[in-house]
Amino acid sequence: MSDTILEMRKITKTFPGVTALSDVSFKVRRGDIHCLVGENGAGKSTLMKVLSGVHPHGSFEGDILIDGERRAFRGIADSERAGIAIIYQELALVPEMTVYENILLGHELRRGPVIDWNATIQKASSMLERVRLDVNPATKVKDLGVGKQQLVEIAKALSRDVRLLILDEPTAALNEDDCDNLLGIIRDLKTQGVTCVMISHKLKEVISIADRVTVLRDGKTVRDLDAAKGEIAEPVLIKHMVGREIDNVYPPRLAKPKDEVVLEVRDWNAYDPRIGRKVLKDVALHVRKGEIVGIAGLMGSGRTELARSLFGNPDGYELSGELVLKGRPRRFKSPRDAIDAGLAYASEDRKGNGLILIQDVKQNITLANLRALVRRGAAVDANAEVKVANGYREALNIKTPSVEQKVVNLSGGNQQKVSVAKWLFVKPDVLILDEPTRGIDVGAKYEIYTIMNRLVEEGMSIIMISSELPEVLGMSDRVYVISAGRVTGELAAAEANQENIMRLATS
Amino acid sequence: MTIQGLKKIVRSNIREYGMYIALVVIMAIFSIATKGTFISSRNIANLLNQTGYIAVLAVGMTLVIVIRHIDLSVGFLAGFLGAVAAIAIVAWELPVWLVIPMILAMGVVAGLVTAFPVAALGIPAFVASLAGWLIYRGLLLRVTSATGTIIIPNEAFNAIGNGYIPDLFPAESPFLPGMHKLTLLLGLCAALFFVVSQIRARRAKRAYALEVLPADLFALKLVFVVGVVALVTWILAGYNGLSWTLVIVLAVVAAYDYVTKQTVLGRHIYAVGGNPEAAELSGISVKRITYIVFASMGFLTALSGILFASRLQSATPTAGTLFEMDAIASAYIGGVSAAGGVGSITGSLVGALVYMSLMNGMNLLGTDISLQYVIRGAVLALAVIFDVATRRRAAKS
Known part of the structure; x- marks a missing residue:
């Protein structure tokens, strides 16, 4: 042999x-x-x-x-x-x-x-x-x-x-x-x-x-x-x-975050009745205006659970604790509530629950905010819709033959841009991006990073959940590390490195 | 245009137009086989009236299937509500103008009842509506057990399934004698409306540099549709004109087509069908959509029950038997996908027409009923295979 x-x-x-x-x-x-x-x-x-x-x-x-x-x-x-x-x-x-x-x-x-x-x-x-x-x-x-x-x-x-x-x-x-x-x-x-x-x-x-x-x-x-x-x-x-x-992978950011706190979460606990255990324990965090906050943690640490529990709790967790958005205490009953209040969440699973693959680019982009396109009583203004979609296509450089192309035919990076565009059209104050660059190529990643920088420079706040440590380090102003449903550490950009994040993530 | 380009356009649009072509082919075959009886004014009017109560069910079923559910209860619910209408008119002596909204409201409630276990408890619609199938069958037998078939001696009610719209002009005028003039006028309006709206839509699309049909093909499409409208109008005008059933069906189709294609609600329904989780995360309440779609199904089921009872001028203990299967088959022939998120109202209307044309044509030819079922089954299978095959090819290209 x-x-x-x-x-x-x-x-x-x-x-x-x-x-x-x-x-x-x-x-x-x-x-x-x-x-x-x-x-x-x-x-x-x-x-x-x-x-x-x-x-x-x-x-x-x-x-x-x-x-x-x-x-x-x-x-x-x-x-x-x-x-x-x-x-x-x-x-x-x-x-x-x-x-x-x-x-x-x-x-x-x-x-x-x-x-x-x-x-x-x-x-x-x-x-x-x-x-x-x-x-x-x-x-x-x-x-x-x-x-x-x-x-x-x-x-x-x-x-x-x-x-x-x-x-x-x-x-x-x-x-x-x-x-x-x-x-x-x-x-x-x-x-x-x-x-x-x-x-x-x-x-x-x-x-x-x-x-x-x-x-x-x-x-x-x-x-x-x-x-x-x-x-x-x-x-x-x-x-x-x-x-x-x-070091070259991340574009430079021009503006600094403001002092104003946009989102604050205190004593946040979530119990998942379907699996019969607590998925989040005493989580506390805050996000400033114009800030990118990184959330690092291994798979299964509770990162996505945290995002979804904030975003109207579609999984039906039993929640306790405080959520304050733009100075107002909130308790969202559905993603719709969260969206209306100015919080958006781009899912980590683009194909599974982020996009509607069999629909086209424009339909996906406008889905979360179709009401904004209604004219003359009940009808969605088809021309305005195309205009909006074309605007985002240009601004985010979505590579597609037309906005009537089905999303399933786009590459991963362009799908991700569509997913981001959908939330930009909602114009949220806080955007949670869950694994924004998973499975997309290096060039598209760079473009996503550039878009993120532009958004925070315009005053939006971003929470970025990522398993890629270099990305967390390269993009965030501050980093929270999550492990087993708890926040195990908060690090300023200057003090964070792969080693201390990994240590906290496995603690 | 090059042959290559034409091929590509035909291929990418064949799914959309396949059913229309199939309908024309089937009608042509039956017209020839019956030596013109099939295409006669009288038979076409009859065919459209027969299709009515299945077509409205198919429209409702389309949306139910689009959001990945099914409703098996609609057949006997239609039968049961038809019987209630008959009893309300005959035994309770209620006026028709009260009975009809009452029955429609009962349909909506029945739809919400079916939706409850599906939306609130996550029970598969197959099971929930199968329970409804049994319950409504039982209720239908119960309310008709004492009297058997209930004859409805009410002209206004029976006109819904058998009557025709009045003509504004005298039938014996020198201009087009014997033709129903109002029908012709409406047909002309419909054709004009179609041409104008299509041209406007095309212009708007081009303004945004979106893909449109090449001019010659676009013209061909307009000529084809206008031709069909003209032909159907001419045929109908030669008998008694537009029937009330056809008016109701067209109104339902137009309203549903508008809602599904133009409104936020319609887009949300298709989003839920395309990916319920993504829809939920986009701020759409999947529960709410489920209730709405089943309520609409209940509403149309009540309408179907009224149309059927009116057409027979009576309520029978077996009314509604297998309507649900005819409606489901029509929707599938019309291009609805069981995977959810795909299917159109007009497609399902054409599906219903294809399905009922087959029945009507084979009845005219005296085809044995056993063979009729086999052929209807084969057509359903072929339609779905065609649909899947063209969809795959579209995905590849």
């Missing part, structure tokens, strides 16, 4: 309007832990989807070789048969089923026509042992924490004699203990002969675990690094990932 378990040669994959991968080559040695790093949108996930057959053979250019043999996967079933398993960020478990049912799902052990449940439980138990997960296999998956669910996913992959395990940001949603545990298990699997490809944004973890690292940037392979040669170090990785000095 050859030394190379996987080789991907000259992979090019295009989507309408975007080249996601161009001429990417990727080689994995047998028995290695191979990390794949790169900024959001660099093409990591696309590359793995090409490998696993999600993008079937023929929908991309280039070759995939497993053990030196050319393969053409038409779907996930094909790649699974070749011993490849991929575990996504969003777990693919059935919450209402038990752990053992999930592990053997799709590969049920049978005796004649019926499932052999005893053998199933036995096999599941032995897989759970391999991932050192000590739970009753009859537990329902929904009753496990995210970290344990992740291990169930890995156990599921192992039950299929996986030789090449691909993990797409496995630690993104985990706390530190779960992370360490998971990394330990990946090392274990290595000794058991499982090769592992891991996509990760957490460079420390990459450095600690990787035998080799491939850096992708803008859909191209930038560099392969080898731990044995001592090539893997944080500055090197960052340099290759961003490809330029990090």
Whole structure:
């Protein structure tokens, strides 16, 4: 057997309007832990989807070789048969089923026509042992924490004699203990002969675990690094990932924030009756006029919950505490109330709940403030609507053939601009931007930053929630750090750095 | 224009016009097969009156499906409300001018009742309205159990389903003898209105540099629509003119088309259908929209019940059977998407016409009822497949 378990040669994959991968080559040695790093949108996930057959053979250019043999996967079933398993960020478990049912799902052990449940439980138990997960296999998956669910996913992959395990940001949603545990298990699997490809944004973890690292940037392979040669170090990785000095990414801001406090929150508590626990505890924060306040925190820390609890509470949390907007104590019953009072929230999940993809650019831009376009009794003035949409298209440089283009056909960056435009048309006093640059390319990011600066210079206040620390540091006047539903720190721009934020975020 | 360009335009608009073309083709086939009986004034008038009570249901159902729900209760609710109308006229001896608004109000209340478990408790509309289906069927049987079929001996009420608008000019005048002049005049007005509003809309769009149909195709579209309006008007004028049913249906379609396309409410309905979460986060109350859409469905169901009872001049214990399925099929044939957010009022009207033309035409040909069902099913399947296929292609290009 050859030394190379996987080789991907000259992979090019295009989507309408975007080249996601161009001429990417990727080689994995047998028995290695191979990390794949790169900024959001660099093409990591696309590359793995090409490998696993999600993008079937023929929908991309280039070759995939497993053990030196050319393969053409038409779907996930094909790649699974070749011993490849991929575990996504969003777990693919059935919450209402038990752990053992999930592990053997799709590969049920049978005796004649019926499932052999005893053998199933036995096999599941032995897989759970391999991932050192000590739970009753009859537990329902929904009753496990995210970290344990992740291990169930890995156990599921192992039950299929996986030789090449691909993990797409496995630690993104985990706390530190779960992370360490998971990394330990990946090392274990290595000794058991499982090769592992891991996509990760957490460079420390990459450095600690990787035998080799491939850096992708803008859909191209930038560099392969080898731990044995001592090539893997944080500055090197960052340099290759961003490809330029990090300080240059943020446009300068001309105006300083005013002293006037626009939004203040005190003793803010939220209890989520659906999951039966408190998601926010005694949160206090304030925002000044013309200020960009960064909110940093890991996924699941309560950042989005905070934003949504302020923005009219569409999730039905039980709230307590004070919310003061422009000097008036408020209690919003719906997003409509919040919008009318001058608070807007651009969702982190553009496609899921930010935009209406099947509608066109102008309809999305005017949606939250259609009333402003009504003339002659009840009708929406179609001409005024086009005028408004064209205005924002120009001001935000939204790249679209026309404002009648469906939003689904736009690139991520332009979708984000549409989402921002929608809230600008409402003309809020405080705009909450949740992950404003997630999944968009570097150029579009810069444009979003420029727009943000212009808005605060005009007197708007912005709360920016972001998991990208450089962005939080580069854009904010002040930073609040959130961890497990609490504000664990408030830092002025001058004193904030990646290290102290990360420390607070994990405290 | 190049052939290539024409192809592209046809392809990108085929979904929009496909149903109109299908309707014309179906009518042409039946006209030929029945040696002209199908296209005769008398039959067309009859066909449109038959379509009325399904068309109004299809209009309401369109919005229900657009917001990703369904309402199965409408058939027997229409039957039940028709029976209540009959009882109110016959047994309670209430005047018609009171009965009609009363029945319509009852329809709105019934719609809100169906909406409550859906909007407030998150119960799937399929289940909530299935319960309504059973309940209204039971109620219909109950109110008609003592009397059986209730004959409605009220001319004013029965005119809704059988009468025609009066003519302002004497029928035997030397100019166009035997034709219904007011109908012709209204048809002419409709055609003029259509041409003027289309030209104005096109001009406005061009002022904003938006994509419009090329001039020759635009002219073709105008000629086609005006031609159809002229033909239909001419055919109807040759019999008794516009029926009250058709007037009511056209009024409902015009009002709903205006609301859905022009008003904030309409845009909010489609936003909720396109992405309920995004709509909620944009300040739209999904609950409120759900109540409104089901209330409108209830209103139109009551109207359908009145139209049907009036047409039969009686209320029967089986009135409304399978109306809901006919309405749903019409909406789907008319291009409504089950995924939500897509579908137009005019599309559903055409869907209803296609569906009822098939029934009417096959009845004229004496096609066996068993075969009729098979053919209607096949047309529904084909329409939906066509819709999905063209939508996919549009997404790719």
